[in-house]
Amino acid sequence: MKPYSVYLFDFDYTLADSSRGIVMCYRNVLERHGFHQVDDHAIKRTIGKTLVDSFSILSRVTDANTLETYRKEYVKEADQHMTANTRLFPETEEVLHALKARGARIGIISTKYRYRILELLGKKFPEGFIDIIIGGEDVKEAKPSPEGLLLAISRLGCPKEQVLYLGDSTVDAETAQNAGVDFAGVLHGMTTREELAVYPHVDILPDLTPLK
Structure with missing residues (x-):
């Protein structure tokens, strides 16, 4: 090269x-909203995409307002957990x-x-x-x-x-x-x-x- x-x-x-922190934050938001079957591998495969796109892929939700709610909840989770993980x-x-x-x-x-x-x-x-x-x-x-x-x-x-x-x-x-x-x-x-x-x-x- x-x-x-x-x-x-x-x-x-x-x-x-940062996969440990990312998985933790996604899982906390997803499970809060009833999505209990998303595995760690699926979450890790979305790393690099926007939060909105990732939540849409993982939850199959397409409503923009709902996805924005998930995004805001993720940011609050990340404020607590991301850097340490x-x-x-x-x-x-x-x-x-x-x-x-x-x-x-x-x-x-x-x-x-x-x-x-x-x-x-x-x-x-x-x-x-x-x-x-x-x-x-x-x-x-x-x-x-x-x-x-x-x-x-x-x-x-x-x-x-x-x-x-x-x-x-x-x-x-x-x-x-x-x-x-x-x-x-x-x-x-x-x-x-x-x-x-x-x-x-x-x-x-x-x-x-x-x-x-």
């Missing part, structure tokens, strides 16, 4: 494993420090809210270490819309050919394709190598270690 001057990452299942992958800190040491800039593009990402990363990295974070509240259209990725590239003022976007899901792969930037898959999540390989990619990595 060629070196890039900017590395932009998805968050969940790419830099961090999120862990960076073992290699994440070392890899990000190595990229910065080489002079690369790094950023995060996620459907997770920016303040939630900052809440966790503030305990691990000095202020300003991550050059840019685009969260769900910063865009009008969620991934696979390229809006967040293009916003980061614009703010960083870098040519697309110098940018690599890394993510664990087909949503991430499609986002990179829609933005016209290189993509590398990371097999930390629930998406298989075969599913990622359908999309344009420069590599599919077992974890982040090869970036060092």
Whole structure:
């Protein structure tokens, strides 16, 4: 893989494993509303999608007002449970420090809210270490819309050919394709190598270690 001057990452299942907290929050909301048969695997398969889309998939509810109620309840659950139940992958800190040491800039593009990402990363990295974070509240259209990725590239003022976007899901792969930037898959999540390989990619990595 060629070196890039900017590395932009998805968050969940790419830099961090927040699946325990995510499952807990979804389950608390779903069971409160009578959905007792949704298993953990089904919940994990929706990670990376918007909260509204995930609740619709898991509950089969389509009413917008009901889904918005579920979304708001999830956010309240996450305020209590998410950060305590999120862990960076073992290699994440070392890899990000190595990229910065080489002079690369790094950023995060996620459907997770920016303040939630900052809440966790503030305990691990000095202020300003991550050059840019685009969260769900910063865009009008969620991934696979390229809006967040293009916003980061614009703010960083870098040519697309110098940018690599890394993510664990087909949503991430499609986002990179829609933005016209290189993509590398990371097999930390629930998406298989075969599913990622359908999309344009420069590599599919077992974890982040090869970036060092």
